[in-house]
Amino acid sequence: GAVVSQHPSRVICKSGTSVKIECRSLDFQATTMFWYRQFPKQSLMLMATSNEGSKATYEQGVEKDKFLINHASLTLSTLTVTSAHPEDSSFYICSATWTQASHYNEQFFGPGTRLTVL
Amino acid sequence: AQSVTQLDSQVPVFEEAPVELRCNYSSSVSVYLFWYVQYPNQGLQLLLKYLSGSTLVKGINGFEAEFNKSQTSFHLRKPSVHISDTAEYFCAVRATSGTYKYIFGTGTRLKVLA
Numbered sequence: 256g257a258v259v260s261q262h263p264s265r266v267i268c269k270s271g272t273s274v275k276i277e278c279r280s281l282d283f284q285a286t287t288m289f290w291y292r293q294f295p296k297q298s299l300m301l302m303a304t305s306n307e308g309s310k311a312t313y314e315q316g317v318e319k320d321k322f323l324i325n326h327a328s329l330t331l332s333t334l335t336v337t338s339a340h341p342e343d344s345s346f347y348i349c350s351a352t353w354t355q356a357s358h359y360n361e362q363f364f365g366p367g368t369r370l371t372v373l
Numbered sequence: 374a375q376s377v378t379q380l381d382s383q384v385p386v387f388e389e390a391p392v393e394l395r396c397n398y399s400s401s402v403s404v405y406l407f408w409y410v411q412y413p414n415q416g417l418q419l420l421l422k423y424l425s426g427s428t429l430v431k432g433i434n435g436f437e438a439e440f441n442k443s444q445t446s447f448h449l450r451k452p453s454v455h456i457s458d459t460a461e462y463f464c465a466v467r468a469t470s471g472t473y474k475y476i477f478g479t480g481t482r483l484k485v486l487a
Contacts, residue, residue, distance in 0.1 A: 261416075287473060298463065298477045299417075348416055352473060362475060364409075364417040 258282055259351050261365040268339055269373055276334045276368045278349030284329035285351035289362065290322075293346040305332055339372040346370075375400040375466045377478035385484045386454055394449040394481045396438075396464030403469040406447040408438055411461045411480075420462075423447060434458070459485045 258281040268274050278288060287306050291299040305311040305326035313319050321343075323335040332351075336343050346369050350362040376399045386392045398404065405424050409417040421432025428440040438449045447464060464478040 259416075289473075289475075296480075296482075298479045301474060304474070346414075350417075361419075361422075362473070366416040367414065369414060 257361075257363040259285075259349065259363045259365040261347075261349055261368050263368060264366065265369045265371075267371045267373060270340050271338055273335055273337045274339055274370060276336075276347055276349075276370070278332045278334070278351065278365055280330045280351045280363075283351075283353055285332070286329065286353045287351070288326055288332040289350045289352075290324060290332075290334050291348045291350070293348060293367075295346075299348060302334075336370065339370070341372045344370055344372045375402075375404060375468065375476045377464050377466055377476055379464055379478035379481050381481050382479065383482045383484065385486055387486050388456055389453045391452050392450065392454050392458075392483065394462050394464075394483065396447045396449065396478060398445050398447065398464070398466045400445075400466060400468070402471075404466040405469055406438075406440060407465040407467070407475070408432065408436070408447070408449050409463045409465060410434075411463065413460075417463065420449070454483070454485045456485050456487060458483060 260279045262277045290302045293299050302317045303311045303313045303324050305324050307326050307329050311324035326332040346367050348367040350364045352362045378397045380395050407422045408420040420436050421430050423430050423440045431437045436451050461480045463480045465475045467475050
């Protein structure tokens with residue numbers, strides 16, 4: 256149980272276009288979802304935390320208008336990279352949890368999405 | 374605030390040899406500790422976690438880790454590695470109360486040589 260999927264797994268787009276990445280919890284209702292960004296050979300950096308039905312909380316230094324996060328339902332969160340540029344190329348990973356997901360609210364990670372902006 | 378340090382960015386080791394991947398953390402509050410493995414172009418898979426109780430934690434794939442509070446360490450060990458263990462390993466911490474945020478270390482690339 257506790258499976259998280261992401262779509263697409265890979266996406267290539269032209270500079271200036273917008274790209275939407277979906278994160279779905281397949282067998283549970285995710286009250287909270289997280290979006291991470293990972294540069295090559297580096298660690299995961301938390302971008303934002305989203306709770307279902309409310310606005311996302313962004314980490315310091317993350318542009319809210321560039322990385323739009325929507326958590327409209329308990330099984331789906333989307334990350335839209337607006338007006339993408341080559342420096343936005345990265346591996347984006349989401350995770351999800353729910354209240355009472357064990358007493359430490361374990362996060363379950365998706366397989367990631369590789370974004371390449373040409 | 375918490376921080377995690379993984380001192381070794383890369384660890385080469387021969388197949389069937391033992392390995393230890395080091396993790397040290399800093400925190401002013403109690404934390405939970407985790408080790409994750411990441412294979413190329415994939416997400417994270419939980420290897421093991423320390424929540425409370427016994428300081429020696431056993432995980433999947435023959436890995437284990439020991440929580441040392443006085444040294445603020447949570448080193449990962451395996452007595453005999455396989456080629457298939459080649460991957461990136463991340464140590465992470467999370468405060469036991471308040472935020473759900475995980476803080477990750479910079480990762481250690483384990484390369485198992487034939």
